[in-house]
Amino acid sequence: MFDCRLQRLKRATLHAIIFLMLPLSLSAGANEAEIPDNVTQLRQLAQLAEYIGVDYAEAVKNGQVINDNEFQEMVEFSQLIVSKSSLAATADAESLAVQAKALQRAIHDKKGVDEIRQMSASLRGTLLGLMPHLSLPERILPQEKIRPVFETNCGSCHGVSGQGDGVLAAQLDPAPTDFTNKERALNRSILGLYDAITNGIDDTAMPAFQQLTEQERWSLAFYVGGLAFQSSEPTHNDLNITKQQLINYNPLQLAAERPEITLQSIESLRANPSTLFKAPQDPLAITWDRLQAAQKAHQKGDFSTASELAVSAYLDGFELIENSLDAHDKTLRQSIESNMMALRQLTSRPDVNGELGALMAETRHLLDDAQRLLSESTLSEGTLFTASLVILLREGLEALLVIIALTTVLIRTGRRDALKYVH
Template identity: 50%
Template sequence: MSSNSYFAFLNTISLTKRHLYAAFMLFFMVLSSFSVSASPEQQTKIKQIAQLAEYVGVDYVAAVGDGKVLDADEYQEMTEFSNVIISQATLLTSNTNEFDIVKTHAQTLHSIISNKGSVEEVRAASSVLRESLLKFMPQLSLPNSLLPIEQTKALFSANCSMCHGPSGKGDGPLAKNLTPEPTNFTNEERATNRSLMGLFDAVSNGIEDTPMVAFTQFNEQQRWSLAFYVGSLAFQSVEQPKNVEQNITASQIVNLNPAQLSVGLNDTQKQYVQWLRGNPEHLFSAKKDPISVTRTQLLAAQQAHAKGNYSQASDLSISAYLDGFELVENNLNAYDENLRKSIEVQLMDLRKTFKEEKDTAIVNEKVTAALAQLAKASNMLNETKLTDSALLSASLVILLREGLEALLVVIALMTVLIKTKRQDALKYVHVGWIAALIAGGLTWAAAQTLIEISGASREVMEGPP
């Protein structure tokens, strides 16, 4: 066992009541952010509307141009899908009329298509409709890792290439006999307006009234791997830009398409978005410094707030603490408790500020102050960071201490049994400590190989020491 792994294991069992309380608070905060609890039937309709809206936004370019129908079949399909969107949106009901905004956006998209509006208008309306649906949709369970790329390619070749072609260009042997024709995943314009969530839904549920069927035989990791793979094909030639700090999360890259993610960004930042879509493994393989995660999420929250996305900014600020700073609280506390408390108070204040404060100047001032304190904490932790050998020695000392305590307990039990002439029960003591060793080893192995705990998930699992 490496020293870092053992320290991580020790950290998972050094738990406090404060963490459990924080988990419950987060749970209620998340609950309060959803004004509608959609039923399973409504969630199905919502997902279908989102999927069709994205499909229309991508394919409309082949149907209409300059106010004229370019392809009658394509335009008929766009009209049909917009009618389905209206029909499904009409069936969404709630006591507080929360779905009215969805119905309004659905009607707007339908009207633009009926009037043969421009591609830009349709895509803008499609994007607005999808964004209005996101808060009603259940949170997708994002993968902790993707399949190795060779396995994903083999999966695609065996199950998708007959229609989409070996390279994903939509030119498979069956393509010409299908209506509509299979998607060309290498088309950059289409890919720029297609989200990974839409691709995952297409793989998982198929697309109604098209030859695209649901691949229900695949497990979730396989479906996600296929979605990330086909979503990367149009951007694999994009080079990674230099000196661009990452502020895009896996959740953002999944829910939003590159066009939405690129709003308000400069050319270099837009290139980074495309590179990330072409190299999604970067989202899963990188082991990030908790302070860097906190900094990244705060900057992303600041950017979302500047665009008026206050709810998203609040969510990102919560992630800044749970997936970042909370992981180094104990370490920092050992060196400067006042600094730890100061940062904790700042992050708490920022969570409220992002949600309630509309003045960007006030937000920017508070973010700058928090970043300065985080830089100080980062320098302190890096300067006082123990070497691997020191960590290993400390881990072994703790292991020795815990082992001696367990040994004393076992010896005490055995002494009592011998004194009371119950030697026949000694075998149960031996079975107990041997089973404990095996269980401990299995628990550690499971924690290392099977479980990937995010900040929010870890909070729910933690309890008193």
């Protein structure tokens, strides 16, 4: 118990220090309000591009407008993308603007649905490529827990089954999304759904659900993103699809990028995403992944993001196995900790002497040593004896305190006759 309190105190102290040092959230689950402005802008552009790919079929058919309101919305969204793309502070802004204008012209010319979807998907892919490392959810709530959240917050508009038939649906224009519509779901990404839940949708009745926790919003996005595929058979994630891919891309895009995987398998994973979250991540693997991401951000000159990721490598990775490593090799633990401190300092500023690469290589070797050490099945005899002795003394002391308390109560209440039972 004392060890747990000590760890909580240590974590709280470290979080407080880092919070004072850095302007942005340093954990993997950063709040949306803390995302840099240019990233928020790119995410919004990607969301608009996705909406066009999903809703264009409701506006145009065979080169003719079939719903004027929907078509005007497509025109408005494409104009917004063109305007915002020209203002995007990215190195690839010119290419982005060319794609945006091409999509706008195609919508104006009432091109076919497939062509518009291909162009919007390509534009969205470009936008995703310009975004820095996306913080992914570590866990999502099981369906039995997120379903009541959906019914409470979304059921009045989208219906308790997600079919867009809630009690308020008839009063809303545009109508609430039917999440069980498979054609729409095939063109919707989890990221697009998450952004809509987090930020709301302008000029619609869809509000922002900032009152929900980040885990609840991610869980809702996965929940509604899988409703159209609930008839799919559960599948094990032996497809080598990552969370990043499943979140960023809609099923059709993912199937096009990974032709060796059937669309049905991707649909099954969307219906049963829990397979991506069951296996606990290796803290040392998290440590190295975040350090690599920090190095890439540093190479791009994004020192703020690099610093965040370097700190996350410690908080969300190495810190979780410090005590275990200490029991095996305290010197190794101290060396890794020292290196990670140096990496946090280096990633926050330009590297003029090439120190970062050398320190990364050294840290990789140390982490490999730690991995090999922790994967051994037994502790040394000395460590095992010491750990057993500490447990014996600690538990024995707690038992002794209970005995003393019982004895004191019996003596003060005049029940000395009951002391023999305590003994």
